[in-house]
Amino acid sequence: MSEGRRARPQPTPETQHFWDGTRAGELHLQRCNTCGKVYFPPRPFCPACAARDVGVFAASGRGRLYSYVIHHRPVPGFTPPYAIAVVELEEGPRMMTNITGCPQTPEALELDMPVEVAFEKLDDEITLPLFRPARR
Amino acid sequence: MKPKSIAIVGAAETTRLGLIPDMSQIQLHADAALNTMADAGLKPKDIDGIATAGETPVTVAHYLGLTPKWVDGTAVGGCSFMIHVRHAAAAIASGLCETVLVTHGESGRSGIGRTRNVVAPTSPQASSSSPMGQWGRRLCLRSRYCVT
Numbered sequence: 001m002s003e004g005r006r007a008r009p010q011p012t013p014e015t016q017h018f019w020d021g022t023r024a025g026e027l028h029l030q031r032c033n034t035c036g037k038v039y040f041p042p043r044p045f046c047p048a049c050a051a052r053d054v055g056v057f058a059a060s061g062r063g064r065l066y067s068y069v070i071h072h073r074p075v076p077g078f079t080p081p082y083a084i085a086v087v088e089l090e091e092g093p094r095m096m097t098n099i100t101g102c103p104q105t106p107e108a109l110e111l112d113m114p115v116e117v118a119f120e121k122l123d124d125e126i127t128l129p130l131f132r133p134a135r136r
Numbered sequence: 137m138k139p140k141s142i143a144i145v146g147a148a149e150t151t152r153l154g155l156i157p158d159m160s161q162i163q164l165h166a167d168a169a170l171n172t173m174a175d176a177g178l179k180p181k182d183i184d185g186i187a188t189a190g191e192t193p194v195t196v197a198h199y200l201g202l203t204p205k206w207v208d209g210t211a212v213g214g215c216s217f218m219i220h221v222r223h224a225a226a227a228i229a230s231g232l233c234e235t236v237l238v239t240h241g242e243s244g245r246s247g248i249g250r251t252r253n254v255v256a257p258t259s260p261q262a263s264s265s266s267p268m269g270q271w272g273r274r275l276c277l278r279s280r281y282c283v284t
Contacts (some may be wrong), residue, residue, distance in 0.1 A: 011251045012160035039201075045166065047201025050173055050180055 001110065004076025009126055017044045018055050022127040026058040027117050029091055040093035045086055061117035063089040070104055099130035108133075126134050138271035142225045146176025150241070160249030164241030165196050178235065185227060185236035187220035190251055196239055 011019045018041070020030035031038045032046035033053040045052045068085035071078070083099045100118055102108040115136035121127045148171035150156065150164050159167060165188065168267050173179065180201040186193045186209035197204050208223045210216055217240050224236035255262050 010249075013158045014163050016161055034150055044163065045197060047180065048201070049242070051200075052170065079264055090199065 002124055006077035006122065006128070009128075011125070014044055015042045019126060021056075021058065022119055022129050023121075023125070024076060025119055027061045027089075027129055028056050028093055029059045029089070029093060030054050030056050038092045040089075041096060041136065043099070059077055060090050061086040063095075064112050065099065065109060065131075067111070068099065068109055069105070070109075083109055085109075085131065098130045099132065100130050139245070142228050145219075146178065147176075148172040148175050150242065152190060155244040155245050156243070159243070159246075160244045161241050161251065162191055162249055164243060165191055165239040166199055166241075169196075169200055169237055169239045171240055174245065176179045183235050183237050185224060185233035186239075187224055187236060188239045189216040189219075189220075190240065190242065200237075202237070204233070205231075206236065 009019070015136065018028050026054075028042070029038055029040055030042055031054065032049060032051055033055055034050040034051035037045060037048040039047055042056075044054065047052055064087065064089040067084040068083045070081050070083050072081045074080055081104045083104045084100045085097055086094050087097050088094045091118055099109060100120070115131040116134045118130045119127045120130045120134040148168055150159070151171060155256055156164070169243070173183070180261045181203075183202050185206035185208075186197045186200075186202055186204045188196045189209065189211040193204070193207040193209045193278065196202075197207070207229050208220055208227075210219050212219065217238055220236075220238045224238060227233050227236065253268070257263075
């Protein structure tokens with residue numbers, strides 16, 4: 001791994017539940033109780049209809065590889081080449097992430113391939129939701 | 137600009153005022169914006185312009201679920217937001233957009249999720265004013281009689 005470390009997120013009162021979730025091995029999403037929209041990243045209102053009545057639920061952790069780039073230049077905390085990916089979750093939202101557990105090559109990273117969440121502990125407080133090829 | 141052709145159709149503050157340790161800066165923007173949208177009877181899809189400072193207009197637009205076709209991130213200190221109103225009126229008058237949201241939020245006392253203004257240490261301000269006490273300088277310029 002390159003020197004240095006990944007940028008570390010800092011939870012806020014609005015995002016704490018998400019980081020509590022990843023630390024416990026759950027991927028938390030939110031759903032609007034008014035219009036049903038499922039959204040990410042976390043916030044205490046619906047970005048579709050502006051309602052404040054929203055809930056948190058544990059997502060399946062399953063999705064598909066929507067898009068990616070393979071990065072070849074050195075960045076603190078990463079060993080190139082590595083894939084920066086967008087995963088479309090089963091529940092709808094898209095997340096930016098990395099794909100682990102497979103070669104970082106176009107041959108191994110097939111668009112629309114099923115992926116599943118793979119939690120990577122950064123420290124005692126922060127665990128990042130990365131994704132790997134689904135084992136089904 | 138035709139007189140009285142543009143109006144302020146909603147205005148609001150955050151739900152609570154004062155010490156709010158359970159909201160971040162971006163959420164203070166959003167809380168006031170949601171109250172304003174409710175005051176005006178507008179939904180995110182009704183808003184096609186965003187202006188803000190402190191946070192970037194892009195950050196606020198993403199957070200609120202807006203897809204603006206006009207943005208303004210003019211940041212010239214505490215009067216930025218009045219300038220935003222004026223810019224918004226000009227943008228509407230020239231047909232660039234129809235409905236602009238202007239937001240401000242500051243977690244001044246709690247300091248939750250606060251953005252920071254970075255001033256290069258080589259700048260005139262950092263070289264000639266900051267070492268002497270920035271806030272004192274501002275008071276001096278404002279009052280000419282600085283006795284703090």
